[in-house]
Amino acid sequence: MKTSRPIGIFDSGMGGLTVVKEITRILPQEDIVYFGDTARVPYGPKSEETVIRFSIENILFLLKYNVKLIVVACNTASSVALPTLKKHFKIPLLGVIEPGAEKAVGITKNRKVGVIGTKTTIKSGAYKRNIKENAADVNVYSASCPLFVPLVEEGWFNHPITKKIAYEYLDPLKAKGIDSVVLGCTHYPLLKPVIRQVLGKNVALIDSAKQVAQQSRLILEQNNLIRKRNKSQVAKVRFFVSDEPENFARQGSKFLGVPLHDVRKVSNV
Numbered sequence: 001m002k003t004s005r006p007i008g009i010f011d012s013g014m015g016g017l018t019v020v021k022e023i024t025r026i027l028p029q030e031d032i033v034y035f036g037d038t039a040r041v042p043y044g045p046k047s048e049e050t051v052i053r054f055s056i057e058n059i060l061f062l063l064k065y066n067v068k069l070i071v072v073a074c075n076t077a078s079s080v081a082l083p084t085l086k087k088h089f090k091i092p093l094l095g096v097i098e099p100g101a102e103k104a105v106g107i108t109k110n111r112k113v114g115v116i117g118t119k120t121t122i123k124s125g126a127y128k129r130n131i132k133e134n135a136a137d138v139n140v141y142s143a144s145c146p147l148f149v150p151l152v153e154e155g156w157f158n159h160p161i162t163k164k165i166a167y168e169y170l171d172p173l174k175a176k177g178i179d180s181v182v183l184g185c186t187h188y189p190l191l192k193p194v195i196r197q198v199l200g201k202n203v204a205l206i207d208s209a210k211q212v213a214q215q216s217r218l219i220l221e222q223n224n225l226i227r228k229r230n231k232s233q234v235a236k237v238r239f240f241v242s243d244e245p246e247n248f249a250r251q252g253s254k255f256l257g258v259p260l261h262d263v264r265k266v267s268n269v
């Protein structure tokens with residue numbers, strides 16, 4: 001059956017599990033195949049050309065599972081590869097930039113929005129472009145925060161060093177008077193308490209995972225691809241990685257919010 005095909009999701013590593021968490025909440029009946037490119041993470045400091053190549057390979061892997069929709073859960077890959085991917089592949093493809101940008105435009109009152117992400121995401125200008133396309137009057141202030149990813153992977157969510165670095169990166173944005181900030185990287189939602197401490201509670205933290213899940217449902221509805229709910233059937237969520245699975249399972253549970261089982265290593269990506 002067309003509708004019983006799984007949803008494919010990929011990220012450079014484990015960060016995209018925040019998207020898996022929201023998709024399973026909103027679409028609990030859907031099977032999911034997740035691919036984390038742990039052998040080649042991080043994508044954040046890599047060139048556009050390399051990230052595009054990796055993204056094409058990741059999609060070719062997911063297509064082997066006959067997926068019906070592919071969610072590019074990685075902000076860096078969404079920023080630089082999505083237009084090329086859409087040209088290459090016919091399957092419905094959803095990135096994380098548009099949903100995050102739309103949410104920012106809906107939330108900001110003073111029309112001053114901050115965007116934080118990896119070096120490649122910020123350099124691409126993808127968020128700024130998307131926000132401006134939605135609302136030309138919104139001022140966008142961007143900052144790359146390259147040290148946040150390794151700090152999260154180290155589990156230093158609330159470490160004094162993380163706080164120091166957060167002040168360094170975010171103070172200039174705060175000085176601009178932003179009232180909202182897009183957490184434009186899969187890892188940043190885990191730093192929400194620290195980011196909130198630095199920016200103050202009046203700055204809204206925009207985490208696009210929920211929006212991405214809602215958009216996924218919309219795309220499936222529009223394409224008549226929603227799987228019917230069947231109480232007796234439990235949805236299958238499968239995890240594949242390109243490097244050893246133990247660390248992914250251990251650390252990934254922090255992103256997913258529940259223990260992670262059945263992670264398999266694949267070597268053909």
Ligand code: DGL
Nearest residue numbers: 012042043044075076186
């Ligand atoms: N997944 C990446 C992103 O959202 C962060 C990790 C990396 O640099 O690969 O931009």
